[in-house]
Amino acid sequence: MSQPDLPGRPGDPQLLERVRARLLGQAGPATPSRVAAAVRAEGEILGDAEVLALSRELGAELTGAGPLEPLLGRPEITDILVNGPHEVWIEAGRGLERVPEVSFPDDDAVRSLAQRLAAQAGRRLDAAAPWIDARLTSGARFHAVLAPLSPGGTCLSLRLPRRRVFTLAELVAAHGLPPEGAEILRGIVAARLPFLICGGTGSGKTTLLSALLSVVAPSERLILVEDAPELRPDHPHVVQLQTRPANIEDRGGVEIHHLVRQALRMRPDRLVVGEVRGPEVTSLLNALNTGHEGGACTLHANTAADVPARLEALGCAAGLSRAAVHSQLAATRVVVAHLTRSDTGTRRLAEICCLARDPTGVVQSVPAATFNPTGALTPGPAWPELCRRLQGHWTPVEVPR
Template structure:
């Protein structure tokens, strides 16, 4: 369906979609839960992944770029649950985001200044607040001569820029071998002469290598992170760093020295995505 960003199947008679204005019930139904299960398994197979009683959940990227997540019973006791995140096919400019009400004109000027000054920044917010959309728009403002190296779980960023190099993670195969993590990719990206290192979503041990890079001459690095408010970002990164063995004091000192700006997005009760702080 045109404009749909998310498809959520909670059961054969409960399908929800999001067109960007909040969730709405779709007039779609499956014959029974087995039909939902078969669809989820076909999609998992298309993504080169396994979904069965021995591996009852999957998180994968489909060949067309859609992000797939599925869970089978009994992990999902009411029946198979299926979630699809549809990547936006077009990239919005900062001016278009102003027209859409996502930020005021003076906010757009401030964001342009951040990019032009080569400040390191993180975009924070909850799920579906438009972090990837805003990051793509800001990357489109980077000087054309700059080399952007994007590190992502799945290729959601789509900046209008002439020099973009993409690196994407790879899950382990059915034997559990061959995994390539975001942390692996951040380390590889640093050897590829990036003018701007971009991490699509900071959510694991890669925070250690990203902060180290931002503190050793890699100006203008950026990424997104899940957080409920800008003030919560240090605590979120602290938790990620602790899991990777980085102490609280070390992380806070690197964060303070390496990250210049946090841009926080929210989605209000009407479904409008906007820059809050």
């Protein structure tokens, strides 16, 4: 029979509050010795096991992620979402799942955690700056919005860095890639064709890109440009460049388009942009048109057919004309791989496309290979072009037409 929480025992709110107040008034982490000293100062007598449990609880609250700390240790979790004090959700490859056993005492506890994480990133989060998008020292991407902008309470989200890189074979075994699709993508890498991986949020773009970069020849030098270190290819020669947010005085910020320009001067064999979503699209298009073969990036897009329009919007916002965007895009000869995600969280390769200009000069995504949910391949209008470009690097199978 379990023993109820009593005053002077771990879990007692009054004791926790008193010890917390003492520790916050001192410098240093909530170590077991400091917790024990604070407990003794309160006139309480606890055993070693109780002091250790109390120090863990206070340490997680004062310097860690509080109630979220156990979730951070689960390697299968990629996202943690908090919608106010009583709703915590996770993504572990099966779609979003609520975790009812994890909650916060009140919205002040959620707000305190959000502000502590913001401070770790060197940013402020308060009434004057009620939202934040930052990268933590752990590599996690952190976003938060404070109440009352969020009427249901403070909302925060954590995108956790991948613990390991999946191989193409593992993605095939997990039914995320059809075997023939994996061989086509391997041929694209071997032929040093530029490629773009598109899809919605959580569709597995970064996972697939890391797997493909892992099969690049070991003699090649990879320069990766990202907001956060999400790409972790298993490759011997990787140089990572990461953006830096502006400080509270709005100075010192370094954005992706700055780093793309620097990467071009670092003798890359392959220039890789983790995600294209701003003015860096102009530098990337220029790079892919000036002898930098085999470049790669990811892009948010609902379908492969939307890719030219998305790049057009980004390029025009960066100062290029519509004609210039489509002219440069057509010259890159980028191959597009589109990923989808089902309602159950299953991710899969849906389509591989080539880019081609229509009679008006506008670039279109032309399907070369379409894969149904079982992985069966159906060739599209650009199938002959894809086979020609991969000649010597991939042997096409006989497929029904």
